Amino acid sequence: MVERLKADGVLTDVRLREALLSVPREVLLPHAYVRISDPGIEPIEWRLLDGAHPDDQAEWLDLIHSGESVLLQRDGEQLDGLVRGPVTGGNMTSMSTYGQATVEALQTLQLAPGQRYLELGPGPGVSLALAAAVTGPRLAAGVERDGPMAAFAQRNLDRIGLGATVVEGDALDGHPAGGAFDRIHSGIGVPCVPPAWVEQLAPGGRLLTTLATRTPSWPGQFLATRTGAGEIEAVLRGRPRGYRPMFGYRWLNAVTMRPRIKAEPGVPRPTRLTPPPDDAYGFWLAAAYLAPGLVRDFQAETMTIAAPDEDSWAVAGPGEDTVRVHGPRDVWAELEDVHARWVLAGRPDSYRVTVPEGGGPQHVASGTGRRALTWVLPPLAPVPHQPAVPCPTEHHTEKIL
Template identity: 70%
Template sequence: MHPEPALAPPTVSRTSFTDVPLAAGALRADLVRRLEADGTLTDARLRAALLSVRREVLLPYAYVRESGPGVEPIDWRLLDGAHPDDREEWLDLIHSDASILLQRDGEPLDALPRGPVRGPARGGHMTSMSTCTPASVEALQAVELGPGLGYLELGTGPGVSLALAATVTGRGHAVGVERDAHMAAFARRNLDRLDLGAEIVEGDALEGHAARAPYDRIHSGIGVPHVPAAWVDQLAPGGRMLTTLATRTPSWPGQLLVTRTRAGHVEAELRGRPTGYRPLLGYRWLSAVELRARVAADPGTERATRLAPPPDDAHGFWLAAAYLAPGLVRDFQAGTMTIVAPEDGAWAVLGPDGDTVRVHGPRDVWAELETVHARWERAGRPDTYRVDLADGAATQHVTSGAGPKALHWTLPPLGTLSGQAL
């Protein structure tokens, strides 16, 4: 039996797709080989799902960013997979390791013109995307999917990871919650064509989906600063839940794995990560872009430093710094390590030899990092932290362990965002 040819969404072109299934199948196989070669993909069931789920049905087009980092307004170009001039680039992109950008500023998705985005429509920011495949694979493996398990996905977007989960868990076991009506309808239509028995519900992901609770596995495709109580309440005994804990800096997130024992006890482990899911709508990341020119013009007063440049993979330290030296963000576009406190007009620029640092502004940003690093060293250089979710209430405490040298902090509340639809 030959796979059903993928039909074009209602975009500008309606070109035949007779050449797509064969090419897409080969590209899926290449994707799986890459994921196995770098050690990301280890689960046999998920491997089979990656080979079978037709990404070209779920991702029929994609935005490509034409302008560089920090350039505003952003120049976009839309690839239409139904158009022969776009097809090769589109197929390569949707089977790459990149995140696939699909929706700007909550726009309707049923009449997007291909090509450069010009005139008044230029600019805007992405409000929905498909997360890069390696990150999705790592997340789905971390929750340990299996046949017959009830699966809830929060902020499902176009439904790629939901389709993979549905393939593993089986028909009728996977449901996704999506806040945006346009994206929910888009994903539902495309998932129905794959006939996997997955369900899309339009609603507030912060509330989960009580109608089908409890769930054996919960996966959040959105970052949150604080774990919603509904998510914990809807996790079944023996269940596993994974989410990104969004900090104010995009480069220092945490990954939170929550488990509920068969006896009902909730345990949560937080680990620093180099990347994470984008935060919920309304959550504002800090950015160094607006201060970049000022930093270049006046790097600050030079002094010696007792802190060698912490390595990028010291994720346990950087995660702690996000909470214990709040309001800082790293400028990864700078030539040397540059840490900025944008709300305070302060920054620190490490010298090229790592022995000196230049500091500027009302905060000595580097001194704060030196203090956090010393505390992290005394605590035993922790990579993971425990989060207390026992009461499912507003206060959620984080600790690296017991004893006077342990690191401690409290997660910020959802606050006014708690009623924000996702």
């Protein structure tokens, strides 16, 4: 796994490479769920692999060292005494982070020895352990909302002996003991940045998270730094993947619409907009906010984007100058409009975010002037007491935390 990440040009930090090689993943990920039913089939069929069982061990070892996400917990269950074998129903509420995403995030944070590190939503603690291996003992801490997962992670981290700690608490409130941290990493997507995170960012510090919308298709990576003068400078960039949203966020899903779209793709009409490439991240990020309520089906043969709440969709093709549309909402016309505005704004691939100290609306802008793309991030919503987060199935979701 490590050599593949290095060969692909993903892993460049020498300290992080040493941490990846030294942290025993089999201690942090002693079991794993494997989905055995197809997407869209309910209830979901799972199989639990027990790393200590000889019949599961080979498959479990391959999985936890593959770099893929490892599914660990259904519906907030207790993690002691799980029974291996087939399991029916439930949704995953905790996973390990997709390996490439972990490496990219920790390298973006520019970890170094002696830094105080805070992980918000650490799950089983893989990225927290890696950070602790770089920063040094008793400098890395995590805040985990799920009590069973917090205890599970702390027990396994203690076995490794890196001096990392996990406390149970609401990650949106930052670390309950307060303090200032040089590096803050959130493993949960949020609609805007909680004030406590900004307050706990030390001078010269860096804060990294995913900004979540209702679509898993076009996530944004938010990076903030606190200057030596104490000011916050923040940038938002589109990315191919992101973290799952906080509890209470319900992602839109096009999977259930797939049979109807295939049977009736819509009425053809001409278009001047050739389907934008997948890596036009600046455009797709803007579309997530300026044409809200859309979700892409990445498993479709041609570009298919749906508005589930309005029973509408657009299917690109055949050819580059036609599109088929269905429903009361003209999805493709909205994308044409956003694309035209994005081009006039200079095809931005990153956006500045204004984050007021102490709270208040957070404004996003591609630049200055009347042609700039601008929007306001939605506020934080109350978090429900019980998690209800579906297992991600869309191609561009993060396979995580």
